[in-house]
Amino acid sequence: MIDIKLLREDPDRVRASQRARGEDEGVVDAVLSADDRRRASLTEFERLRAEQKSMGKQVAQAQGEEKHALLTKTKHLAAQVKSLQADADAAEEELGTLIRQIGNVVEPGVPVGGEDDYEVLETVGEVPTFDFEPRDHLELGEMLGAVDMERGAKVSGSRFYFLTGVGARLELALLNMAVAQAVEQGFSPMITPTLVKTEVMAGAGFIDKHSEEVYRLADDDLWLTGTSEVALAGFHADEILDLSNGPKRYAGWSACYRREAGSYGKDTRGIIRVHQFHKVEMFTYCRVEDAAAEHQRLLGWEKEMLAKIEVPYRVIDTAAGDLGGPAARKFDCEAWVPTQGRYRELTSTSNCTTYQARRLGTRERDPNGQGTRAVATLNGTLATTRWMVAILENHQQADGSVVVPKALRPYLGLEVLRPA
Structure with a gap:
């Protein structure tokens, strides 16, 4: 708050x-x-x-x-x-x-307006051209024996899927590459709980206005998280942190769950908008004075990951009306999806200033000797299941095979994914 x-x-x-x-x-x-x-x-x-x-x-x-x-x-x-x-x-x-009804105070310079009022800050890479009719990620995934939506729906309902064979291997390779980068940059890797208490979910700011988006186990008063940000926000709840040596940085790997309420008819094909996926999420605790600079660092690390998968993308400054309650500013990186002819979000990084920490009681000793004060929290995506969409579509070949980006090959053990 x-x-x-x-x-x-x-x-x-x-x-x-x-x-x-x-x-x-x-x-x-x-x-x-x-x-x-x-x-x-x-x-x-x-x-x-x-x-x-x-x-x-x-x-x-x-x-x-x-x-x-x-x-x-x-x-x-x-x-x-x-x-x-x-x-x-x-x-x-x-x-x-x-x-609690008041969202975080937006930072100066954040665009005013709603979902379509973002500002494009940077465009990286050239949109690919094909001398054949490109296939979408689902057709490619089925040809490769990588994605099975039909059996996912049979087992769990719509918007569920199986990643099979090279699909499972590709996701694991991608997430492992993200963890490796995070560790290289000084993050502590974490496997986080995906069920959290109401006070943690509320403290992270995820059920103030959009509780219908979240799965809840009413009998246990527990919530299924849509990002490891929630668990990591609660990790130091009611604690006094020592930030004298710099920020505390964590990289959380977790399954994520979203009800996608209100998205009927949107992105029903493939794995762009689904109820369950995996993600590696960066999470930082830092001093308030360092938050804006840390936000730029998180964005830089996201761009570094996107460079490794060799896809064209753009960076946008999200408009105020499209910010979640906890965020004072948010930058999204959107990758080009050839068969849709547009950019789609792959990463998001938010500066939540002291909004979450005030709710969760996460503090530090005031450097000026004035007792304790709230710390700042920030988060940013390093990789998710959705990244497979951009990889498959941008690196496809005429025969349905997909060239594996060079940085990803050591983690996957393959240079090309070939139709089954």
Whole structure:
């Protein structure tokens, strides 16, 4: 959640952020009102509590009618204190509910608007041309014996699949290459839980407004995560970190689950939009002052991975209205998909500033000696199952074979994938 001090001191900045996101700015005033009531109730509560303690001493020393009068006044005072405590608690609960409705304050320079209002920052590589009619990734995957959608649907329903033979090997090779790069850059590899508690899912900011996108095991009060970001965000919950030697960086490998609610009819063919996939995700804890620079580093590492699979791509600065609640800024890398004639997202990296850490109680010692303060968290994709789409389509040959990118060959043990 956002810093309440920022909201008090610069509410116009928060209102502007809400407008840029296309969300209700009136919630800012509602939060300020609840905060004022809470603070007023607490101030009066503390005053009367002090008077109550003082009167207790007077009662102990008084006698006769004076004592009786003091006792009567003490009872009345106790009722007032109890009422003020209830008022403060109610205002606190209302404040907590309202402030969670406000997304992270977007960074200066983030494009205003919705999904189609992004800014293209960079385009890398040339779109391939073919002297034959290119096949889409599913046709190629079936020819290679790499993807089986029909049996996936038979076993689990629509948007599920099997990766078979070289398909399974290709995904493992891709993810292992991602882990190797992450380790080379100083990340600690992690195999993360894919079921998390409600407080962790909420703390990471994933069920404020889009809980319908997430699978939930109601009997156990556990949620299936759509990214290892969630588990990694909770890894240091309620801890004080030592960041004096630089950021803490983790690379989480996990299965990911998404309900894809509201996507009926979209990307129903192949493995672009599915309910289950694998991903290697970078996650960083750093000081607030270092977050913007760390965001650029994460983007750089994503681009390094994309260069290894030798596909054309572009980098976009995502518009405010298309940011998730926790993100103050997000860069996406989108690879060219030949048979669709457009770029599709392969990676995403977000600077969540202190939004997640405030909810999860992740802090550091203030370098200025002012107690503790929230840290910044950032995340970024290094590889997912969807990358196979770009690899198969961009590196296909006329006979249905696929040339394996050079950097991937040591992990796969093959130079060419040939039709079964």
